[in-house]
Amino acid sequence: MRLTILGGGGFRVPLVYGALLGDRSEGRVTHVVLHDRDAARLSAVTRVLAEQAAGMPDAPEVTATTDLDAALRGADFVFSAIRVGGLEGRADDERVALAEGVLGQETVGAGGVAYGLRTVPVAVDIARRLARLAPDAWVINFTNPAGLVTEAMSRHLGDRVIGICDSPVGLGRRVARVLGADPDRAWIDYVGLNHLGWLRGLRVAGRDELPRLLADPALLGSFEEGRLFGPEWLRSLGAIPNEYLHYYYFNRETVRAYQEADRTRGAFLRDQQARFYDEMRRPDAPALATWDRTRAEREATYMAENREAAGAGEREADDLSGGYEKVALALMRAVARDERTTLILNVRNRGTLSVLDADAVIEVPCLVDANGAHPVAVDPLPGHATGLVCAVKAVEREILTAAGSGSRAAAVRAFALHPLVDSVNVAHRLVDGYTAAHPGLAYLR
Ligand code: G6P
Numbered sequence: 001m002r003l004t005i006l007g008g009g010g011f012r013v014p015l016v017y018g019a020l021l022g023d024r025s026e027g028r029v030t031h032v033v034l035h036d037r038d039a040a041r042l043s044a045v046t047r048v049l050a051e052q053a054a055g056m057p058d059a060p061e062v063t064a065t066t067d068l069d070a071a072l073r074g075a076d077f078v079f080s081a082i083r084v085g086g087l088e089g090r091a092d093d094e095r096v097a098l099a100e101g102v103l104g105q106e107t108v109g110a111g112g113v114a115y116g117l118r119t120v121p122v123a124v125d126i127a128r129r130l131a132r133l134a135p136d137a138w139v140i141n142f143t144n145p146a147g148l149v150t151e152a153m154s155r156h157l158g159d160r161v162i163g164i165c166d167s168p169v170g171l172g173r174r175v176a177r178v179l180g181a182d183p184d185r186a187w188i189d190y191v192g193l194n195h196l197g198w199l200r201g202l203r204v205a206g207r208d209e210l211p212r213l214l215a216d217p218a219l220l221g222s223f224e225e226g227r228l229f230g231p232e233w234l235r236s237l238g239a240i241p242n243e244y245l246h247y248y249y250f251n252r253e254t255v256r257a258y259q260e261a262d263r264t265r266g267a268f269l270r271d272q273q274a275r276f277y278d279e280m281r282r283p284d285a286p287a288l289a290t291w292d293r294t295r296a297e298r299e300a301t302y303m304a305e306n307r308e309a310a311g312a313g314e315r316e317a318d319d320l321s322g323g324y325e326k327v328a329l330a331l332m333r334a335v336a337r338d339e340r341t342t343l344i345l346n347v348r349n350r351g352t353l354s355v356l357d358a359d360a361v362i363e364v365p366c367l368v369d370a371n372g373a374h375p376v377a378v379d380p381l382p383g384h385a386t387g388l389v390c391a392v393k394a395v396e397r398e399i400l401t402a403a404g405s406g407s408r409a410a411a412v413r414a415f416a417l418h419p420l421v422d423s424v425n426v427a428h429r430l431v432d433g434y435t436a437a438h439p440g441l442a443y444l445r
């Protein structure tokens with residue numbers, strides 16, 4: 001089984017490789033092809049993987065290439081985890097928006113729109129090549145904004161592209177943990193768009209346990225989302241929102257926290273990751289130890305500004321070790337071995353949320369087997385959540401239009417119609433600011 005990783009010089013690749021090393025079952029991945037446009041990043045990551053595999057007799061073979069078509073040809077699975085514009089671009093996404101007083105964040109608000117505008121054309125190019133070079137491959141999309149990018153790719157690959165995110169799984173696990181339930185046996189009733197979903201129930205043996213959590217302020221204060229949103233707001237909503245909804249429900253506070261931070265998340269990571277890749281240029285640098293130290297710091301500081309704005313304190317130890325690679329491996333195993341399982345994934349809606357059309361990519365529990373991911377039926381969202389989902393999906397559609405046609409007017413609409421952008425004038429200035437900052441947006445006319 002051959003797995004190609006696009007963005008193969010990326011920092012999280014060793015997480016995926018670590019998960020593959022732990023997979024001893026038949027039909028597992030035997031060959032990993034790393035693709036990246038940057039050979040130095042590839043060599044840094046290859047060194048980390050070699051140290052991970054040391055002493056393991058049948059570790060998956062690793063090859064690296066900067067030739068995209070060569071990487072795609074012959075792939076059984078493709079993980080797409082690219083970052084168009086790099087972390088420099090992420091920091092610019094934040095800076096331009098914050099200068100206009102609106103949220104600049106990797107995937108949410110104006111920052112997410114800018115990131116989408118420069119990522120979609122690249123993702124579409126990859127999807128077209130894949131349809132030609134590896135039409136039977138399954139594509140697992142981690143590339144953010146993951147829902148939007150999955151939808152862009154699905155126009156060329158149909159249901160062969162499946163989007164993943166670790167945040168709904170993390171939320172489900174935390175809620176199960178505080179309720180004393182086994183997360184692998186509980187049914188998580190979760191739906192929305194990527195980074196815009198709500199957990200409305202957690203069923204164990206036919207009984208919804210969420211009301212017990214909502215009724216107990218001490219339990220509500222004992223996990224990440226409880227501390228971020230506050231017990232009162234969660235009780236009032238009657239659901240637990242994805243952590244990314246903190247940017248919506250506490251927009252003023254999160255914008256201010258980002259503006260007042262020494263460095264935004266993107267700027268912090270830009271510098272932190274540059275140090276890592278620089279250190280890896282030294283032939284004697286201990287690759288795995290350096291990577292692991294950098295990873296621990298990255299994980300401990302995840303959403304630090306939000307936690308500070310909410311007075312939520314430090315992250316819990318249990319929350320530190322991602323889950324990103326586990327979702328990817330679970331999905332790949334279910335498809336490759338026809339091991340039926342349920343996972344929360346980004347797939348085409350079909351009729352799941354009746355307010356959206358069939359091709360809209362949503363994030364929803366899916367039954368997965370060798371035929372792919374099949375969304376399960378869910379209850380409709382309440383009006384307030386439907387409103388946000390429809391507004392943000394309309395923004396995503398404007399981004400897809402802009403990326404497909406080069407229409408600057410569509411890009412302005414994408415910013416202006418976003419619930420976290422408060423003026424059409426601001427939207428115009430954002431398009432000006434972002435096109436000046438990002439060469440990847442030169443296609444907008
Ligand atoms: C979570 C989200 C990802 C996002 C990442 C950002 O894992 O699900 O979509 O990219 O956080 O983490 P970072 O360390 O880059 O701020």
Ligand code: MN
Pocket residue numbers: 146164165166167195
């Ligand atoms: Mn995500």
